[in-house]
Amino acid sequence: MSKASFMSMRWLRxxxxxxxxATVLLFVGxxxxxxxxxxxxxQQQEERxxxxxxxxxxxxxxxxxxxxxxxxxxxxPVAHVSLPTENASLTTVIDVKTVWRSIKxxxxxxxxxxxxxxxxxxxxxxxxxxxxxxESLISMSLLELYARxxxxxxxxxxxxxxxxxxxxxxxxxxxxxxxxEGLSLDEYGQQRLKQMTYQSVSQKIMEVVPPxxxxxxxxxxxxxxxxxxxxxxxxxxxxxxxxxxxxxxxLAEINEAEIKDYFDKNREELKSSERLTLSHIFINPNDASFxxxxxxxDSEIRRQYTDNLDRFKNPEKVKARHILIKPKNSxxxxxxxxxxxxxxxxxxxxxxxxxxxxxAGIANLQSSTSLSRGNFVLVTTDGEELTADDAxxxxxxxxxxxxIHGATKSAMFGKIGIFAKTxxxxxxxxxxxxxxxxxxxxxxxxxxxxxxxxxxxxxxxxARQIEEGKDFAELAKxxxxxxxxxxxxxxxxxxxxxxxxxxxxDAAFATAIGKITEPVKTQFGYHLIKVEGKTAEKVRSxxxxxxELTAEMRDSQAAIKAESTLESARQKLLYQxxxxxxxxxxxxxxxxxxxxxxxxxxxxxxxxxxxxxxxKKMISTELGNNGTSIxxxxxxxxxxxxxxxxxxxxxxxxxxxxxxxxxKLPPVNLALTPTLTLKIHEILEKQARGKLAQAKAExxxxxxxxxxxxxxxxxxGAGKNSEKEAKNSFGPLPISANPGFSSYALxxxxxxxxxxxxxxxxxxxxxxxxxxxxxKWANKVAGPIKxxxxxxxxxxxxxxxxxxxxxxxxxxxxxxMVTLEPSPEEIQKxxxxxxxxxxIPATRKIRQIVISEERTANEVYDxxxxxxxxxxxxxxxxxxGSAGNGGLIAPVRRGQLSEKLDKAVWNLKKGDITxxxxxxxxxxxxxxxxxxxxxxxxxxxADVTTQLKRKLRGTYQEDVxxxxxxGLNNQAYVIRHTKVLEEI
Numbered sequence: 001m002s003k004a005s006f007m008s009m010r011w012l013r014x015x016x017x018x019x020x021x022a023t024v025l026l027f028v029g030x031x032x033x034x035x036x037x038x039x040x041x042x043q044q045q046e047e048r049x050x051x052x053x054x055x056x057x058x059x060x061x062x063x064x065x066x067x068x069x070x071x072x073x074x075x076x077p078v079a080h081v082s083l084p085t086e087n088a089s090l091t092t093v094i095d096v097k098t099v100w101r102s103i104k105x106x107x108x109x110x111x112x113x114x115x116x117x118x119x120x121x122x123x124x125x126x127x128x129x130x131x132x133x134x135e136s137l138i139s140m141s142l143l144e145l146y147a148r149x150x151x152x153x154x155x156x157x158x159x160x161x162x163x164x165x166x167x168x169x170x171x172x173x174x175x176x177x178x179x180x181e182g183l184s185l186d187e188y189g190q191q192r193l194k195q196m197t198y199q200s201v202s203q204k205i206m207e208v209v210p211p212x213x214x215x216x217x218x219x220x221x222x223x224x225x226x227x228x229x230x231x232x233x234x235x236x237x238x239x240x241x242x243x244x245x246x247x248x249x250x251l252a253e254i255n256e257a258e259i260k261d262y263f264d265k266n267r268e269e270l271k272s273s274e275r276l277t278l279s280h281i282f283i284n285p286n287d288a289s290f291x292x293x294x295x296x297x298d299s300e301i302r303r304q305y306t307d308n309l310d311r312f313k314n315p316e317k318v319k320a321r322h323i324l325i326k327p328k329n330s331x332x333x334x335x336x337x338x339x340x341x342x343x344x345x346x347x348x349x350x351x352x353x354x355x356x357x358x359x360a361g362i363a364n365l366q367s368s369t370s371l372s373r374g375n376f377v378l379v380t381t382d383g384e385e386l387t388a389d390d391a392x393x394x395x396x397x398x399x400x401x402x403x404i405h406g407a408t409k410s411a412m413f414g415k416i417g418i419f420a421k422t423x424x425x426x427x428x429x430x431x432x433x434x435x436x437x438x439x440x441x442x443x444x445x446x447x448x449x450x451x452x453x454x455x456x457x458x459x460x461x462x463a464r465q466i467e468e469g470k471d472f473a474e475l476a477k478x479x480x481x482x483x484x485x486x487x488x489x490x491x492x493x494x495x496x497x498x499x500x501x502x503x504x505x506d507a508a509f510a511t512a513i514g515k516i517t518e519p520v521k522t523q524f525g526y527h528l529i530k531v532e533g534k535t536a537e538k539v540r541s542x543x544x545x546x547x548e549l550t551a552e553m554r555d556s557q558a559a560i561k562a563e564s565t566l567e568s569a570r571q572k573l574l575y576q577x578x579x580x581x582x583x584x585x586x587x588x589x590x591x592x593x594x595x596x597x598x599x600x601x602x603x604x605x606x607x608x609x610x611x612x613x614x615x616k617k618m619i620s621t622e623l624g625n626n627g628t629s630i631x632x633x634x635x636x637x638x639x640x641x642x643x644x645x646x647x648x649x650x651x652x653x654x655x656x657x658x659x660x661x662x663x664k665l666p667p668v669n670l671a672l673t674p675t676l677t678l679k680i681h682e683i684l685e686k687q688a689r690g691k692l693a694q695a696k697a698e699x700x701x702x703x704x705x706x707x708x709x710x711x712x713x714x715x716x717g718a719g720k721n722s723e724k725e726a727k728n729s730f731g732p733l734p735i736s737a738n739p740g741f742s743s744y745a746l747x748x749x750x751x752x753x754x755x756x757x758x759x760x761x762x763x764x765x766x767x768x769x770x771x772x773x774x775x776k777w778a779n780k781v782a783g784p785i786k787x788x789x790x791x792x793x794x795x796x797x798x799x800x801x802x803x804x805x806x807x808x809x810x811x812x813x814x815x816x817m818v819t820l821e822p823s824p825e826e827i828q829k830x831x832x833x834x835x836x837x838x839x840i841p842a843t844r845k846i847r848q849i850v851i852s853e854e855r856t857a858n859e860v861y862d863x864x865x866x867x868x869x870x871x872x873x874x875x876x877x878x879x880x881g882s883a884g885n886g887g888l889i890a891p892v893r894r895g896q897l898s899e900k901l902d903k904a905v906w907n908l909k910k911g912d913i914t915x916x917x918x919x920x921x922x923x924x925x926x927x928x929x930x931x932x933x934x935x936x937x938x939x940x941x942a943d944v945t946t947q948l949k950r951k952l953r954g955t956y957q958e959d960v961x962x963x964x965x966x967g968l969n970n971q972a973y974v975i976r977h978t979k980v981l982e983e984i
Contacts, residue, residue: 077977077980152201161196231966239710241709262680270680279599280590281566290562301553305921312540314537318495320508321532329446333440340363342359372402378429393417396417399415427442562655569583592622607627610670696791701784708779709781731798738972756978761792762787764785767794782795817960822956827948841935843891898921
C-alpha cells in the first residue's frame with residue numbers, strides 16, 4: 001500500500017476509538033446518567049437544594065462563556081455533509097455552536113487555556129483539537145445520514161424518552177441536571193434519540209455469522225457487497241510552482257501618506273469592539289501577606305506525607321558502563337560537522353530487479369554542503385558500482401531529496417533506493433563528501449539476522465579481551481558505538497528502572513557490583529554491561545520533605561482561600577447584602593481597589609495606545625496578566641455579561657478575579673496611534689506583495705504559454721539567491737473528489753498546496769478535479785490560480801483511481817470481522833506477546849501495627865513477645881487505617897513494602913512477628929497471618945483464553961468500524977467552510 005493511503009488509514013486506526021466509540025457513546029457522557037443513585041438523590045433532594053442551585057448557576061455561566069467574536073456566528077455552517085443514496089443525497093449541517101461545544105467539552109481544551117503553555121505550541125495543538133472535533137462531528141453526521149437512508153430509528157419518541165427519564169429521578173432533579181448540562185429539553189430529547197440510533201447502527205453492522213458459515217463464497221460476496229469499505233484513496237502526483245507574496249518581502253515600500261489614506265478610507269472598519277465599563281476585585285494567592293495567615297499543622301503535613309509516600313520514593317538505581325556494538329545494518333559517519341546516519345536496510349524484488357533501500361539521515365548541514373546521488377555508491381560482489389536513478393527513486397517511498405546544496409534546513413531525512421540486477425550481492429557502500437571517502441561493509445546489512453549475528457561475533461571478541469585483563473573503559477573508548485557514552489569509556493549516568501530498554505535494565509539490575517554481563521541483545525544491538533555501583537531504594541524522610549510539603553500545602557490553601565473569598569463576595573452581591581465597592585476595598589489587591597474596583601472603559605483584544613499610559617498599565621496589570629492584550633479567560637467571560645451581572649470567579653495565571661459589568665458602550669473609531677499605524681502598514685505591505693506576486697505569475701503565463709511547470713519553475717527561479725533548488729515535484733499523495741477530504745498525509749505539502757497540512761487549498765482542489773474530470777490531464781498546465789498562499793501553477797504527472805485492497809490480501813481479516821472469532825493460533829500469538837500481564841506474583845497476608853514513637857513501639861513489641869493478641873494491640877495502638885481490622889491489610893507482593901520491612905516480612909514464618917522496623921511512615925511491627933500464596937507463571941488457561949478472546953474480539957470490532965466509516969467517507973461529499981472554522 002502506498003504511503004499516502006497507509007497514512008490516511010493509519011490515522012483512522014490511531015483515532016478510531018476517539019472517533020467511533022466516542023461517536024456511539026458520545027451523548028451518554030454529555031447527557032446525565034439516569035437512574036444512578038436515584039433513591040439517594042430523592043432522599044437528599046431538599047437538603048442539597050442550595051448546592052444544586054449553585055451548580056445550576058455555574059452551568060448557566062459556562063454556557064454563556066462563548067467567546068465574544070462567536071456570539072453572533074453560532075448558527076453559521078462550518079461544514080455541509082452529504083451522503084448519496086439510491087434516491088437522493090441526504091445532507092446535514094454542522095454549525096459553529098456544535099463545533100464550539102465539542103471543542104469546549106474536551107479535556108484537552110482545558111489544558112490549552114493557561115498561559116503556561118507557549119503560544120506556538122498552544123496554537124498548534126489548538127488546530128489539532130479543532131480538526132479532531134470536526135472529524136468526529138463529520139463521522140457522527142455520516143452515521144445519522146446512514147441511519148436515515150436505512151430507516152434506522154428508535155421506536156419511541158423523544159417525549160416518551162424524556163418522560164421515562166424524568167420518572168427515574170424525579171422531575172425536579174431532572175430539570176436541575178438538564179440545566180447543569182446546558183441543554184434545552186428539545187436538545188436533550190434529540191440527543192437521547194441520536195444515542196439510541198447510534199446503538200442501532202452498531203447492532204446492524206456488527207451482525208455476526210457462525211465460523212462455519214464464513215465460507216469462501218460468503219466472504220467473497222461480503223467483499224463485493226461492501227467493496228466501498230475497502231477502497232483506498234485516489235493518488236495524484238504533480239508538478240507545482242508557487243509564486244508567493246513572501247518572495248517579495250522587503251520590495252514593497254509603504255509611506256505615511258498611504259497609511260493615512262487607508263486610515264481615512266477605512267474608518268468604519270478600524271473601530272474598537274463594543275466597549276465595557278467594569279468593576280473588578282482581584283486576589284493574588286501568592287502574595288506573601290495573604291499566605292501569612294494560613295497555618296498548617298504538623299498532623300496535616302504528616303497525613304499528606306503518608307498519603308503520598310510514592311512521590312517521595314527515590315528508586316533503586318544502578319551505576320554502570322557499557323559497550324555497544326550495533327547490528328551491521330546501522331551506521332553513523334561524520335564528515336567534519338556533517339553527520340550521516342544509515343538505518344533500515346531492505347531489499348525487495350521490483351519489475352524483475354532487486355531494489356536495495358536504506359534510510360539516510362543527514363544532520364548539521366552547512367552552507368558548503370553539496371550531496372548528490374553520485375555520493376552514495378553501492379558496490380556488488382562482481383565489482384559493479386551502482387547509484388540511485390530516476391527509476392529507483394520513483395519506486396522508493398519517502399525518497400531523500402537529492403541533490404542537496406547548502407543548508408536551507410538543519411537536517412534532512414529520507415530513503416535512498418538503488419536498483420541492482422537480480423542475484424547481485426552488495427558488499428560495500430561508498431560515501432564521499434568534500435574529498436573524504438568512507439567504505440562501509442554492508443554484506444550483512446540487508447539481512448537483519450546476519451546483521452545481529454555479526455554484531456554478536458564482534459562483542460564476544462571484546463568480551464574475551466576483557467577476560468584476558470584488558471580495561472573495560474579503554475575498550476569502550478575504542479570499540480563502543482554508543483555516541484553518548486563511548487568517548488567516556490562507556491560511562492552512563494546513574495539510572496532507575498524504566499530509564500533503559502527492558503533487556504538492558506533487567507541485566508543491569510540482576511548483576512552484582514563489579515561484575516560484567518554476558519552479551520545482552522536489545523533493539524540497538526549487543527551490549528556488555530559492567531555494574532560499578534548500586535543505590536538502594538529509599539523513601540525521603542518526613543523531616544527531609546517537611547519544608548517542601550508545608551510550602552505546597554500553604555500554596556494550595558491560599559488558592560482555596562482566594563477563590564472562596566471571591567465566591568463568598570459573589571454570593572453577597574447576588575443576595576444584595578453588600579456592595580461591590582465595599583467588597584473591592586475590603587478584599588482586592590489591585591490598583592482599582594482605591595476606586596471601589598472601577599476600571600477604565602475597555603474594548604476587546606490588544607491593549608493599544610488608544611488608552612492613556614496610566615490606563616494601559618492598569619488594564620495590562622489587572623486584565624492582561626501584564627501582557628499586551630486582555631487575557632482570553634477574562635475577555636470571554638466579561639464580554640458575555642449583561643449590565644449589572646456579576647461574573648463567576650475567574651482564575652488566571654496571576655490569581656483570581658471577580659467582575660461586574662456596569663455598562664455596555666458602542667464601538668468608537670480608533671485613533672491613528674503607533675499601534676494602528678503598524679497594523680495598517682502590515683495590511684498595505686501584504687497587499688503590495690500580493691500584487692507583485694500576481695504580476696509575476698501573469699507575466700510567466702503570458703510570456704511562456706506552452707511551458708511546462710518545470711520550465712516555469714526554472715524561469716521563476718532564475719536570478720534567485722538560493723543555495724538549494726526549490727522542490728516542484730510532489731506525490732503520490734491521496735486525493736478525493738470530496739472537497740472536504742482530509743488526510744494527515746498532506747502534512748508534507750503544508751505551505752505549498754495545503755495551508756493546514758490536512759486539506760487541499762479549495763482553489764487547488766477545484767483545479768485538480770477540473771484537470772482529471774475527462775481523463776485528459778497529461779501535459780496540461782493550470783494557472784495562475786490564486787489562493788491564500790499566492791499564485792499557483794499545476795501539472796498532473798500521474799493519477800490513480802479505483803484503488804481497492806485486494807481480496808486475497810484481506811480475506812482472513814474479513815473472516816475475523818464477520819465472525820468475531822479468533823483462531824487458536826491468534827490466541828496463542830496474543831498470549832505470547834502479553835505473557836507478563838498474566839503472571840500472578842507470590843503474595844503474603846500480614847497484619848501490621850504502625851506507631852509514631854519508637855518507645856511505644858518497643859513496649860508493644862515486648863507485650864507481643866509475652867503472648868498478647870496481635871489484633872487487639874493493633875486495634876488499640878496502630879495509627880494506620882487497618883487498626884480497625886486488627887492490623888490486617890491486603891496481600892502484599894515482594895517489593896511492595898519499604899525496603900527493610902519488605903525484607904523482614906519475607907523472612908517470616910506463619911505466626912511469627914518482625915522486630916520493630918523503622919519506616920518513613922512510622923515504626924512497624926508485622927506478623928505473617930497466612931502461609932505464602934505462591935506465584936503462578938502464566939499459562940493459557942480457560943480464563944486467560946476467555947480474556948484474550950474478549951480483547952481480540954474488541955480489535956476485530958474496531959476493524960469493522962474502521963472499514964464501515966471508511967466506506968461512508970468514500971461515499972460522502974463534505975464541504976468545509978475553512979474561514980469560519982479558523983474563527984473558532
